[in-house]
Amino acid sequence: MTPRLVVDKKVCGGAGLCAAMYPERFRLGDDGLAEALKSGLTSPEDIEAAEDVVGCCPTEAITLLGLDEDEAGDENDGEDED
Ligand code: SF4
Secondary structure (H helix, E strand, O other), X not given: OOOEEEEOOOOOOOOOHHHHHOOOXXXXXXXXXXXXXXXXXXXXXXXXXXXXXXXXXXXXXXEEXXXXXXXXXXXXXXXXXX
């Protein structure tokens, strides 16, 4: 699956940080909430920028889908950081 960004509008606060950081991929819709503009992230630079935005969203409304390590929805993936 090509990695892609999705926004959960139920938790988006609408401050627009994502659209400011990454205007090629996000905009604020008429409802004042963020929307992911393009679906597929094809380059390593795209994915790196997407990961930055995911980490900066104050309400954790953005998800990056389709990366191998996120596919199962298990962030630890068996690697403990004790
Ligand atoms: S950064 Fe997060 S909370 Fe802010 S507009 Fe974007 S998706 Fe919504």
